[in-house]
Amino acid sequence: MSSTASPLVEASDLVKHFPLRGSGRLSVRSVDGVTLAIGRAEVLGLVGESGCGKSTLARLLINQIRPDRGEVIMDGRDLLAMRPGDLRRFRRTVQLIFQNPEAALDPRMRLIDSLMAPLAAHHAGTRDECLEMIHAMLGEVGIDPGIVQRYPGQCSGGQLQRIVIARALLLRPKFVVCDEPTSSLDASIRAQILNLLNDLRRRFDLSLLMISHDLRALRHICDRVAVMYLGRIVEMAPVEQIFQAPRHPYTRALNAASLLDEIGLDAASHLVQGEPPSPVHPPPGCHFHPRCPLADETCRQHVPALERIAEHHEVSCHHWRRTNP
């Protein structure tokens, strides 16, 4: 963890609501006031269930979509105030790795052309220089250069994810967002990709935002983990803290659900009730209260603030003192 220098990415009070088509004034409250910082060469995990807004948050951080409110400071510069020309240059420093590598590559383009595109877009050099850079990068991600003449349909998911990673790293970014990079892969391939990412981030000195719905996948690679529920961050702490001393009831439930074999079905299924509500009609007060075993009147009425309960450990729960680890 690096609290030494100023953080690489700082987001404050980000809000993004998507209006719902054909239903008047309703909107999906995808990200609802998120403040976070990612240090240089730090790996932050972002965990949450589907629809909690984690992918939206990621796209806000890399300026792929613009927030309704809030600001993003990257490397000391205000992203939202950038002019289009600067923005294109800025694109080099921020990259995205997708959940489904097959969808992230045009099925009608050879892999080599997909790899070449970003280099050409940024005028990185002559064709031969680019080819050399690509071959070097393929070595880094452990891909046989022979397969780049193929089309995406002719490769396995693991190979394609390596290609996508190589393509992202070719531009030497400082910050890479990985949106569930392993959830479409099999267990044996998942471990390979996680090892690769861990390895590459050390070698390239990368800051990573690792998004996942599965806490287990984050354990081996993250320095810190932020837990998101319905557009808000409910807990943020160093990774071992999240696993060993989670304070938010939702984090505890996630934890239990991913450790089914140790905790047992009965215990795991009682830690949380019901299902995530729709972000179109989030519950008042603490968003988690309808499913929370600790909820009381306070939770139904007041939104809990993100409270610093220890160094590097923040929780947004009225009753965190009652959730003894």
Next chain:
Amino acid sequence: MLAWRANLPAGAMERFLLKRAIVLVVTLTLVSFLAFLVPWLGDADPARAIIRSRVADLALDSAAVEALRIRLGLDQPLLHQFFAWLGRVFQGDLGLSFTSRLPVADQILRAIGVSATLALSALFLALAIALPVGTLAAVHQGRRFDGIVTFIAQGFVSIPEYWLAPVLVLLFAVELGWLPSAGWSGFETLILPAAVLCLRPLAYFSQVMRASMIDVLHANYILAARSRGLGLAGALVRHGLRNGIQPVLTVFALWLAGLLGGSVVVEVIFAIPGMGRLIYSAVINNDMPMLQGSIICIVGLAIIINTAADVLYGVLNPTVTVSGDAR
């Protein structure tokens, strides 16, 4: 993108219909304006045209033209004339036909009835054949039956009705004498025109039905229904048809709107007093009020049919929240 949908607030249907009603009024006003301009767009000025249409060969008497111009208010400013005309249109007064001297609205109303009868007969005939054939082709996807059906459908699309109609008349009316060759006097006169008219929609319906049933056959809910013990036919009847027929409905509405005025050739060949023939003779006779009235009616009907189809679609398919987005 979103896995859930907001529950629609009460009154969504009313709001939708209101929105469509506004679209209808606005479009009709615009179309009326265009229709109003029709006589001005041509090279002759309306008064001359009117006189010429009545007294075909006589030399134009400029005094008479001027008198008519004043009588019809043609000397007023254009916009003034338009609003006066629009007011009459919204009261259902489309003026008098140049040729028959009868109210245009009455003639159109009668013709629409005839065309609707013809179009609906043809389309339901097409539907009755296309639904089972399309379903069977989907079930036999990629096999010989499917190939033959597709080829025949392409053949049907390629047959011009102005060729088929005379041939059928020659065969069934002239040679065999089973059916009347033309006219509009009951069921017998309906058979040949409906048969000619149904071929192309038949081809389209069966292809749409086939494509949609192929999707249905691969749908997970059919697999789930079969895992509950339904046979393939049972699963298709109980869970397939209702989902598979929805795209056909959209195409059906398009064809219905299209045939209400578009069956010109068939109506002319079989001497059927429908919209198509009405418009055709209006064109031949330069009957401006009739043309104006028909444009307005056809556009209005197209919008109404579209809206009805959207509503029906929403009834059949509960995942659509009547806004027409799902198409």
Next chain:
Amino acid sequence: MTTLDEAPCLKVENLDISIGDAIAVARGINLEVRRGETVALVGESGSGKTVTALSLIDLLPPPLRVTRGTITICGETITEATPDALNHVRGNRVGMVFQQPSSMLDPSCRVGRQVGEALQLHKGASRGEAFERAVELLREVGIPEAPRRARSFAHQLSGGMAQRVMIAAALSSDPDLLIADEPTTALDVTVQAQILGLLERERRQRTLSILLITHDLSIVSAMADRVVVMYAGGIVEEGPVETIMRAPQHPYTKALIDCSLMREAGSGDLESIPGTIPPPNRSIPGCRFHPRCPHALARRTGSVCASSEPEATRTAEGHLVHCWAVEP
């Protein structure tokens, strides 16, 4: 689970499944599920586990088909049954729960009707009776406001709700065997535990047999009595869950457990299996796992592994391993 005196609820012998005639996607599958027992069929994608599940109720999508072997469910031989007999087995003796619950429900048919459908088909219930019973079943699987929910449509349900509905539909005519194909993969993790808990409760109440198909080993150790591990179309190891999870014998099972992220790893790299899963159209002589197997790569068994397929070796009661490196 040791009710050995009864005939097994499901018995599969020497099953081969191919695409057309050429490409084998599953070979030599032997499977047995006894009454009241949960058997987990584990494997990564492409291992043939879903195909095997569909073949059990004879619903393989063409051109996939069973080319050899017999399947017996509750005394009925599926591989020789008439279409009517098959329809009688499906839904009546065997219930199915699938991976994508929302798309498994007919979007334009009320949920209650689909739940009651098997009752109408197999128990001669009228439409009204079936619907009433469906409401009861929905209540039983933990759906709040069951009467209202029974009248709703699939798109109005969340994924977890839809899966509860599918479970209610599968259990409606009180089957003996439930085949659950990745029942929680498409669901959120906090909902997953609830759905698995529901399955476990129903199993106990109804003495149901469950064939659970999954790729997630933590689910396996929480739910199953016995485990069958598949790799690239063949079974590599099977045995009681404790034995397999504590002391796996086959190198693939070992590696799978190591890289399943269940264990707390040290600071170093995660364990991983080199290479990729072969697609079914690539034929690999010998043991299908040998190109990725540390034993075959490192040791003298290499030549055997590459040339002939290993037979099942019994290492303990009920524990079979298909590997040349394992001694009986």
Next chain:
Amino acid sequence: MTMAARSVRWVMRQHWTFIAGLFSGTVVVLLLVAAPVISLHDPIAQDLSMRLQGPGGDHWLGNDQLGRDLWARLLYGGRFSVVVAALTLFLSVTIGTLIGAWCGRIGGAVDEFVMRVVDVLISFPEIIVALFLIAIIGPGFGTLVLALTLVGWTPFARLARGIALDISSRDYIAAAEVLGCTRTFILLRHVIPNALRPISAMTFLRFGHKLITVGALSYLGLGVQPPDSDWGAMLADARQFAVRQPLLVFAPGIAIMVTALSVTLMGQGLEIDADRSRRLRTGQS
């Protein structure tokens, strides 16, 4: 590989219906283009002594009611309809695709408005539009092209909008944007190659319809004007002589059908192929 060799390889990979349609379509086009070379007679030269003669001699298909050579009239008669149909299609595709793709990209109120217009126009019979225009500006080549294009662009706009929406929601477009690729690059390398096949399939599939509509107007006497003629006008002329010389009715009808069917088959082949590659890509069986 040379361009020609590549084209041949591409054609050979297509579905058999495409190849069949391509073959017969090419034959038709060659016949129409080479009409002056192939036909021995002038299509408008009358010879009343040869009225309604059957096939024979150097009049391969016989003569019509005015003693004109049927074969020559068939060859020349196709030119007008085919050119009008092809030209309107070209204009419709261009206009429709541009409008549709533009609406799909920008969305919002403009998109909503244009799509409402499309909704109304799409069910509007082309023949009626043509009739109205003829009433206003009189019959002729330009009127026909204008009329058929006025409505003809709508299905292409709808299709192109759908494709644009579909493609811009793909991850690989998002990836290209994040990687800093320019809009032009995305358009040229991602959007157009993926849109080409469905749009060309629809173009071929609409051809028959256009051809028949042009013929219909000629049949009604409002399309091609004498002394020129086309298959529709020939059918109209031949009507009262159908019993005495059936070939006069059959020949133009079959000419229309063969031409329409050839192009339709090509479209069908392309569509099957587009469908197949879509299913392959999305992993459906």
